[in-house]
Amino acid sequence: xxxxxxxxxxxxxxxxxxxxxxxxxxxxxxxxxxxxxxxxxxxxxxxxxxxxxxxxxxxxxxxxxxxxxxxxxxxxxxxxxxxxxxxxxxxxxxxxxxxxxxxxxxxxxxxxxxxxxxxxxxxxxxxxxxxxxxxxxxxxxxxxxxxxxxxxxxxxxxxxxxxxxxxxxxxxxxxxxxxxxxxxxxxxxxxxxxxxxxxxxxxxxxxxxxxxxxxxxxxxxxxxxxxxxxxxxxxxxxxxxxxxxxxxxxxxxxxxxxxxxxxxxxxxxxxxxxxxxxxxxxxxxxxxxxxxxxxxxxxxxxxxxxxxxxxxxxxxxxxxxxxxxxxxxxxxxxxxxxxxxxxxxxxxxxxxxxxxxxxxx
Amino acid sequence: xxxxxxxxxxxxxxxxxxxxxxxxxxxxxxxxxxxxxxxxxxxxxxxxxxxxxxxxxxxxxxxxxxxxxxxxxxxxxxxxxxxxxxxxxxxxxxxxxxxxxxxxxxxxxxxxxxxxxxxxxxxxxxxxxxxxxxxxxxxxxxxxxxxxxxxxxxxxxxxxxxxxxxxxxxxxxxxxxxxxxxxxxxxxxxxxxxxxxxxxxxxxxxxxxxxxxxxxxxxxxxxxxxxxxxxxxxxxxxxxxxxxxxxxxxxxxxxxxxxxxxxxxxxxxxxxxxxxxxxxxxxxxxxxxxxxxxxxxxxxxxxxxxxxxxxxxxxxxxxxxxxxxxxxxxxxxxxxxxxxxxxxxxxxxxxxxxxxxxxxx
Numbered sequence: 129x130x131x132x133x134x135x136x137x138x139x140x141x142x143x144x145x146x147x148x149x150x151x152x153x154x155x156x157x158x159x160x161x162x163x164x165x166x167x168x169x170x171x172x173x174x175x176x177x178x179x180x181x182x183x184x185x186x187x188x189x190x191x192x193x194x195x196x197x198x199x200x201x202x203x204x205x206x207x208x209x210x211x212x213x214x215x216x217x218x219x220x221x222x223x224x225x226x227x228x229x230x231x232x233x234x235x236x237x238x239x240x241x242x243x244x245x246x247x248x249x250x251x252x253x254x255x256x257x258x259x260x261x262x263x264x265x266x267x268x269x270x271x272x273x274x275x276x277x278x279x280x281x282x283x284x285x286x287x288x289x290x291x292x293x294x295x296x297x298x299x300x301x302x303x304x305x306x307x308x309x310x311x312x313x314x315x316x317x318x319x320x321x322x323x324x325x326x327x328x329x330x331x332x333x334x335x336x337x338x339x340x341x342x343x344x345x346x347x348x349x350x351x352x353x354x355x356x357x358x359x360x361x362x363x364x365x366x367x368x369x370x371x372x373x374x375x376x377x378x379x380x381x382x383x384x385x386x387x388x389x390x391x392x393x394x395x396x397x398x399x400x401x402x403x404x405x406x407x408x409x410x411x412x413x414x415x416x417x418x419x420x421x422x423x424x425x426x427x428x429x430x431x432x433x434x435x436x437x438x439x440x441x442x443x444x445x446x447x448x449x450x451x452x453x454x455x456x457x458x459x460x461x462x463x464x465x466x467x468x469x470x471x472x473x474x475x476x477x478x479x480x481x482x483x484x485x486x487x488x489x
Numbered sequence: 490x491x492x493x494x495x496x497x498x499x500x501x502x503x504x505x506x507x508x509x510x511x512x513x514x515x516x517x518x519x520x521x522x523x524x525x526x527x528x529x530x531x532x533x534x535x536x537x538x539x540x541x542x543x544x545x546x547x548x549x550x551x552x553x554x555x556x557x558x559x560x561x562x563x564x565x566x567x568x569x570x571x572x573x574x575x576x577x578x579x580x581x582x583x584x585x586x587x588x589x590x591x592x593x594x595x596x597x598x599x600x601x602x603x604x605x606x607x608x609x610x611x612x613x614x615x616x617x618x619x620x621x622x623x624x625x626x627x628x629x630x631x632x633x634x635x636x637x638x639x640x641x642x643x644x645x646x647x648x649x650x651x652x653x654x655x656x657x658x659x660x661x662x663x664x665x666x667x668x669x670x671x672x673x674x675x676x677x678x679x680x681x682x683x684x685x686x687x688x689x690x691x692x693x694x695x696x697x698x699x700x701x702x703x704x705x706x707x708x709x710x711x712x713x714x715x716x717x718x719x720x721x722x723x724x725x726x727x728x729x730x731x732x733x734x735x736x737x738x739x740x741x742x743x744x745x746x747x748x749x750x751x752x753x754x755x756x757x758x759x760x761x762x763x764x765x766x767x768x769x770x771x772x773x774x775x776x777x778x779x780x781x782x783x784x785x786x787x788x789x790x791x792x793x794x795x796x797x798x799x800x801x802x803x804x805x806x807x808x809x810x811x812x813x814x815x816x817x818x819x820x821x822x823x824x825x826x827x828x829x830x831x832x833x834x835x836x837x838x839x840x841x842x843x844x845x846x847x848x849x850x
Contacts, residue, residue, distance in 0.1 A: 132522035136529050139730055147516050147524055154512040155505075161493035161811065163508055165689040165735075168497050168812060201562040201691055202712075205726035209710030237710040323727055328526040330562055330691040330729025349570030349598040351563070365566035366684055368691025369500055370731060374526075450522065451529060 133473035136451035137280055137426060138303070139323040141468040146377040164373045169366050178362075181376030188382055191312050191335055196358040198334040199372050204230075204302045204321040207332060208237035211298060211317065214345045214354045216242040216271035223247040223270040223295070227286075228255045228279025229457060234300060238274070241346075245270065255282040257418035261290055271343075272296045272316060278304035278425050280324070281455045283415070283462070285423035289314045296340060303425050305333070306382060307467060308392035316340050322371055324425075325466050327378055331371030382467065391467055398465045398474045399424040405478035412485045430460035436488055437461075447480050449473075494834035497812035498641055498787060499664070500684040502829040507738040525734045530727050539723075542737030549743055552673050552696055557719040559695040560733050565591075565663045565682040568693060569598035572659060572678065575706045575715045577603040577632035584608040584631040584656070588647075589616045589640030590818060595661060599635070602707075606631065616643040618779035622651055632704075633657045633677060639665035639784050641685070642816045644776070644823070646784035650675045657701060665786050666694070667743060668828060669753035677701050683732055685786075686827050688739055692732030743828065752828055759826045759835045760785040766839035773846045791821035797849055798822075808841050810834075 134141040157164040158173050167174045182197050191197060202210070216222055221243040224235040227250040235244050247266045248259040266273060273292040278285040280303040289311060290297070296316025305320040312318070317336040323329035334354070341355040350356045350364065357364050385391060403422060406413040406429050415422065415429045431440060440461065444452050454460040463477060495502040518525040519534050528535045543558050552558060563571070577583055583603045585596040587610040596605050608627050609620040627634060634653040639646040641664040650672060651658070657677025666681040673679070678697040684690035695715070702716040711717045711725065718725050746752060764783060767774040767790050776783065776790045792801060801822065805813050815821040824838060 130522060131516060134523045134527050136523075136527060136532075139526055139528060139530065139727065141527050142524060144516075151512055151515040154515065155492060155508050161491060161809065162495045162497075163503065165500055166495050166497060166502050167500060169500065169690070171497075171812070201564070201567070201729075203562070203726040205712045206562070209712055237712055240708045240710055321727065323730075328729075328731045329530070329727045330732055347601045349601055351566045351570055351598055365564040366500065366682065366690045368562075368689075368729065368732075369684075370689045371691055371729075448522065451532070 130448075132448040132450045133469070133476055134450045135463040135465070135469065135473070135477070137324070137455070137462060137464045138321070139329045140464055140466050142327065142374070143378060143381045143468045146374065146381050149377055150374060165370050167369065169363055169369050174369065177376060178372055181372060181379055184376065184379035184383060185333070188306065188379055188388055189310050189312060189335070194338050195312055196336050196338050196341065198336065198354065198357050199362040199367050199375070200332040200334055200357060201330060201368055202332060203329070204300055204319060204332060205233065205237065207319050207334070208234040209241060210352055210354075211274070211319075212238040212242035212271075213348055213352060215296070215298070215317070215340060215343055217344060218346050219243065220271045221245050221267050221269055223266050223273040225259070225264060225273065225275040225290070226251065227258055227276055227284055228282035230279055230281070230300060230302070231276040234274055234276065242271065247273065250284065255279065255284060256416050258284060258286060258421045266292065266295065268295070270295050272298045274298045274300070276300045278423050280426050280464070281428075281457055283417050283423040283426045283428040284421045285425065287420075296337065303466075306388060306391065307395050307425060309388040322375055324464070327374035328371050331368045331375060333375065394471060395424045395465065395467070398469065398471055399427065401471070401474050401478055402427050402463060402465065405481055409481070409485060413481060425466060426462060426464050428454055428458050428460060428462045434459070439488065440484060443484060444480055447476075449477055449480055491809075493809040493811045494830070494837055495811045496824040496826070496830065496834070496838070498685070498816070498823060498825045499682070500690045501825055501827050503688065503735070504739060504742045504829045507735065507742050510738055511735060526731050528730065530724055530730050535730065538737060539733055542733060542740055545737065545740035545744060546694070549667065549740055549749055550671050550673060550696070555699050556673055556696050557699050557702065559697065559715065559718050560723040560728050560736070561693040561695055561718060562691060562729055563693060564690070565661055565680060565693060566594065566598065568680050568695070569595040570602060571713055571715075572635070572680075573599040573603035573632075574709055574713060576657070576659070576678070576701060576704055578705060579707050580604065581632045582606050582628050582630055584627050584634040586620070586625060586634065586636040586651070587612065588619055588637060588645055589643035591640055591642070591661060591663070592637040595635055595637065603632065608634065611645065616640065616645060617777050619645060619647060619782045627653065627656065629656070631656050633659045635659045635661070637661045639786050641787050641825070642789075642818055644778050644784040644787045644789040645782045646786065648781075657698065664827075667749060667752065668756050668786060670749040683736055685825070688735035689732050692729045692736060694736065755832060756785050756826065756828070759830065759832055760788065762832070762835050762839055763788050763824060763826065766842055770842070770846060774842060786827060787823060787825050789815055789819050789821060789823045795820070800849065801845060804845060805841055808837075810838055810841055
């Protein structure tokens with residue numbers, strides 16, 4: 129069939145132009161007579177591509193020189209564990225601000241390696257709102273403060289970066305990285321699974337202040353130590369070469385789109401269009417999140433009558449609108465509006481939603 | 490340019506037919522209207538593919554039901570650390586049989602997590618021969634015995650599985666998995682980075698006896714625990730979906746080639762052809778490895794005069810023979826002859842070698 133509009137929460141839509149280029153050069157990349165997947169990661173051709181990808185990301189996100197950029201594996205979940213191993217000594221405290229499913233997971237995976245202090249939680253509010261900054265119980269001795277700027281399942285998002293003073297701020301940006309300009313200096317460490325706004329799954333992009341890499345952590349294998357990956361240019365062992373390559377194509381595509389400020393503008397317009405359709409449906413569709421904390425990336429919504437869910441899903445898929453089923457934790461629907469989802473896709477979705485409401489009134 | 494013969498040690502050549510199928514369906518996989526990379530790993534389409542890949546691997550390698558098959562990330566190197574975390578308690582001893590670079594690395598990455606006993610080492614013989622089984626100093630209390638059946642850099646290979654009695658045998662098969670039939674029951678755990686004989690980098694395939702998953706190990710994050718990955722069908726978090734897909738295509742390709750017995754036959758013929766050319770060159774080319782321990786997968790060789798190396802590399806590349814440069818630890822040349830390298834490629838290589846020797850006599 130033809131290409132559909134893909135609202136998957138991740139692995140998610142990739143830019144059409146990126147896929148087309150990857151397809152064209154799949155068997156013969158860069159005049160090498162072999163696929164990019166068949167190249168040694170230590171060969172000149174691959175290294176030139178890898179360095180260009182990093183340079184493009186640095187330019188896009190205005191990453192200062194005192195930050196390392198790492199291309200890693202394991203998904204964000206592995207780094208829930210690896211971050212405390214690297215940034216905290218045994219017995220240290222780390223603050224966790226928990227505003228949804230992924231923040232919960234980050235805290236629980238960290239617990240074997242650091243004393244987790246849940247400094248704030250949105251749980252009592254069913255993760256539909258963010259705990260106000262002034263209520264956070266931060267520990268001044270904390271090794272770092274961890275938070276999740278955007279919660280993929282609950283659809284809540286911080287619209288500004290919290291101030292944590294001298295304590296380094298660590299952000300799991302898996303679902304909102306590169307969706308808007310980022311003030312890297314506000315963070316000690318930013319990390320993201322690639323499969324939402326960057327590329328395919330199996331790749332993690334990390335931006336980390338170099339002085340934090342000098343922290344001792346604890347006895348551990350070299351392969352788990354970020355400082356070793358940084359010293360080896362993310363080639364301590366064989367990286368995910370295909371993921372790195374596709375991330376590089378995406379970075380170039382983002383530059384061609386006008387960069388992160390332009391993406392932010394588009395992402396705002398897309399989200400506004402969908403929330404307006406939900407809010408303007410007279411209660412036919414509902415989004416449960418505090419409007420001040422609504423995510424631009426992931427929009428969960430329910431139908432006024434759950435008995436219509438199956439029809440909504442079947443008809444939307446038939447209309448070429450893919451992956452609108454909500455996460456099982458919340459039920460209902462969810463539309464993810466990452467960078468690679470164009471405004472046109474959201475227009476098609478809201479048109480479908482209005483039509484569905486009319487027909488199933 | 491046209492496709493070349495690719496002798497890369499890894500990431501290595503993939504079967505042409507696999508790449509062609511991946512290219513055809515890159516933008517529209519399985520009638521979904523989206524790339525396989527854009528599919529939720531929890532969606533029906535992806536899960537059916539993933540289960541088929543596992544079933545095909547089980548059939549190919551005759552994997553018994555009391556073994557789990559896992560699709561993981563991190564490269565073999567990460568599992569050098571994760572295996573002792575999972576299979577040994579703190580303070581336990583593990584035996585390491587070190588027959589080259591990768592065995593050394595496996596032992597050193599394990600050291601923070603287990604008492605490493607180097608039970609045997611080929612180091613004194615410069616890793617050109619295997620230490621005879623009767624010289625191994627195995628510890629009967631060891632949690633496991635680790636070895637590297639094929640050493641990618643040094644080009645030495647075990648041609649039979651060593652007997653370790655009741656102590657589970659753990660094998661890093663990164664560079665020889667699926668190159669011949671495997672008697673899985675002889676092993677406690679087999680693991681392999683995919684980028685040599687299975688698929689792209691960023692994927693690790695593990696075959697592990699289920700009772701070993703019940704070992705307690707130590708306090709650690711769920712994401713590092715193999716038992717959790719097994720319980721979740723390797724979807725504890727988002728797996729490398731592209732890698733899993735390509736591995737699945739490769740497994741089907743291997744079945745179509747006649748399975749592992751047929752591959753073993755071809756791999757034997759390929760290696761014999763190349764070793765015969767080296768040994769029959771009157772000393773123009775040399776392979777330093779004890780003939781009884783020569784690898785069928787990775788053939789390091791030197792020219793009689795190192796001053797000719799640059800010309801050999803430039804001319805071989807111009808002749809469409811890619812990635813023959815040896816590892817920096819050994820210098821000279823190396824030809825890797827994994828499953829996806831056809832006999833025709835080896836014929837082209839030995840023809841080139843003879844011609845080169847004539848011209849540069």
